[in-house]
Amino acid sequence: MFEKTDQQLITKALQGNKQAWLNLLKRYEKPIYNYGMRMTGKNEDALDLMQEVFISVFRNLASYRNEGSFKSWLFRIAHFRCIEFYRRKKPTQGLDDAPEIESEEKSAAERIHTTQENKQLVSAMQRLPLSQKAVVELKFFGQFTFDEIAEQTGISVNTAKSRLYGALEKLKILMEVDYA
Amino acid sequence: MPKHDSRIDGTGSDKSLSNHSNLSNEHLLGLWAEQQLTESQQYEFEQRCLQQEEFAKQVETYNIFALQSEHYHDDEVPNWDRESTFDMPQKAKWWQWQGLPTLSFATSMLAIVMVLTGLQVRMDDGAMTISFAGKQSTQEIDRLVNDRLVEFRQAQQVALTEYTQALGQQQMDASAQLTQYLLGASRKERREDFAELIKYVNEQRGDDQLFYARQINKLQQNIYAKPDLTGTINE
Numbered sequence: 001m002f003e004k005t006d007q008q009l010i011t012k013a014l015q016g017n018k019q020a021w022l023n024l025l026k027r028y029e030k031p032i033y034n035y036g037m038r039m040t041g042k043n044e045d046a047l048d049l050m051q052e053v054f055i056s057v058f059r060n061l062a063s064y065r066n067e068g069s070f071k072s073w074l075f076r077i078a079h080f081r082c083i084e085f086y087r088r089k090k091p092t093q094g095l096d097d098a099p100e101i102e103s104e105e106k107s108a109a110e111r112i113h114t115t116q117e118n119k120q121l122v123s124a125m126q127r128l129p130l131s132q133k134a135v136v137e138l139k140f141f142g143q144f145t146f147d148e149i150a151e152q153t154g155i156s157v158n159t160a161k162s163r164l165y166g167a168l169e170k171l172k173i174l175m176e177v178d179y180a
Numbered sequence: 181m182p183k184h185d186s187r188i189d190g191t192g193s194d195k196s197l198s199n200h201s202n203l204s205n206e207h208l209l210g211l212w213a214e215q216q217l218t219e220s221q222q223y224e225f226e227q228r229c230l231q232q233e234e235f236a237k238q239v240e241t242y243n244i245f246a247l248q249s250e251h252y253h254d255d256e257v258p259n260w261d262r263e264s265t266f267d268m269p270q271k272a273k274w275w276q277w278q279g280l281p282t283l284s285f286a287t288s289m290l291a292i293v294m295v296l297t298g299l300q301v302r303m304d305d306g307a308m309t310i311s312f313a314g315k316q317s318t319q320e321i322d323r324l325v326n327d328r329l330v331e332f333r334q335a336q337q338v339a340l341t342e343y344t345q346a347l348g349q350q351q352m353d354a355s356a357q358l359t360q361y362l363l364g365a366s367r368k369e370r371r372e373d374f375a376e377l378i379k380y381v382n383e384q385r386g387d388d389q390l391f392y393a394r395q396i397n398k399l400q401q402n403i404y405a406k407p408d409l410t411g412t413i414n415e
Contacts, residue, residue, distance in 0.1 A: 018266050025262055033257045047260055054265040118255075121248055139213070140249035146210055161210035165238065168209075172241040 006070040014061055025054055028074055031142075035075070038137055039082050041126040049085050053078045068151075075142055076152040079134055086130050124174045132167035135160055205235050213242065 004012075004023070012020030032053055036046030056077050064073055125133050138149045146164075150157045203211075203221065205228065211217050212225050229236045293299075302309045311320075 016268050018263070018268070021266050022262055025265065029257050029262070030254055034254045037255060043258070047258065050257075051260065051265065054262075055267060058265050058267055118253055121245075121252060136245075140245060141252065145214055157210075158207065161206045164213075165206040165209055168238050168241045168245070171245055172237055175241065175244065 007066055010061060010064060010070070013058070021058065028071065029054070031071075032074070032078055035078055035137060035141065036082075038122055038125055038141065039130075039133060040085070041122055045085070045089070049078075049082060052085065053081045056081055068148075072144070072148055072152065075138065075144070079138075079152055082134070083130065120175070124171055127174055128167055128170055132163045132170070135163040136167045136171075139164055205232075205238070209235075209238060209242065212239070 004020075006024065006027075009020045009024040009027075013024060029050065033046055033050050036049040036053075037043065040046050040049060053074075057074060060077065064070065125136060128136065134153055135149055138144045138152065139146075142149075144152065146157045146160045149155075149160045153160070155163075203224065208217075208221065208225055208228065211221060217225055229239055297312045300309075300311045302311070
């Protein structure tokens with residue numbers, strides 16, 4: 001069957017077609033949910049973040065000018081919603097600060113019903129500061145280029161590369177520990 | 181994804197190390213990750229992998245993480261309230277139209293302005309005239325005054341004519357009545373005068389008859405008293 005393009009679904013959703021919006025949402029809910037899982041490490045937080053992201057996307061749908069891919073625009077909104085989510089949850093923690101892993105969060109990572117590799121990845125990512133985690137997420141799981149990452153996160157390309165490099169240094173240590 | 185083959189097997193080592201650029205490790209790794217290395221950068225990348233253990237570890241970590249992310253198994257999305265994100269505002273009913281209060285305010289203000297300025301809208305002979313109190317043109321006032329005067333004059337003329345006609349008629353009636361009265365009165369007087377005259381004439385005739393009767397009687401007596409006279413006369 002012919003599948004409607006994102007733009008066609010967006011146009012219909014803007015006209016009030018709920019089904020078109022739900023189709024668009026179902027097309028992207030899985031990447032956004034898993035993005036939330038990796039960024040927050042908690043199923044409940046991932047669901048909350050996903051809902052916030054899609055509410056925000058729907059409210060700003062009219063401002064989407066079809067410049068660049070919809071996925072890129074979607075993840076840009078997801079990034080800013082994620083930062084807001086973090087600031088709300090941990091108001092005293094800076095975006096570049098290494099997160100303090102609580103026992104609850106460790107157990108939450110353990111509760112994720114995925115493979116062992118998934119657990120290791122999610123667990124390692126939770127130890128990265130949000131600014132580095134966002135770049136790692138977009139680079140490895142979003143498959144975005146550094147230019148796209150820079151645009152989505154509002155930083156320069158060099159900063160994006162630097163953050164990835166810094167994140168790899170930490171991941172290297174974390175993974176050595178995990179594999180040890 | 182980049183082809184994660186760093187080829188750190190020493191090939192290309194014949195190239196001079198003097199080709200080193202000022203590229204930072206971060207930038208070089210970034211270029212490699214996006215497969216944007218030029219030939220010289222590729223050589224430099226390989227050299228750094230060989231010479232800098234830390235850089236080589238970074239590349240290795242990148243490869244491991246990239247490999248793991250490739251095998252990452254996306255979790256299925258639990259059932260959630262998708263429809264709650266469809267935050268389409270309901271089409272407002274016409275009586276809930278947002279502009280209604282503004283329109284109401286505007287019409288109220290217009291009404292106040294119309295009252296304060298004494299706006300008058302008139303329809304005369306298919307022509308609409310909008311005027312403000314105190315600003316009506318002199319011509320319009322003159323025209324109105326003239327119209328009123330003409331109407332008043334016509335009304336007065338009609339009333340005067342009617343009054344004159346009524347007065348004339350009244351006078352005619354009075355004259356006719358007077359004439360009738362005078363005619364009647366003189367006729368009656370004449371009749372009375374004639375009656376008195378006839379009475380007088382009759383009385384005079386009665387008196388004359390009595391006189392003549394007395395004269396005749398006297399004559400008769402004289403005749404009877406002097407018979408000689410009678411025969412003489414008969415003879």
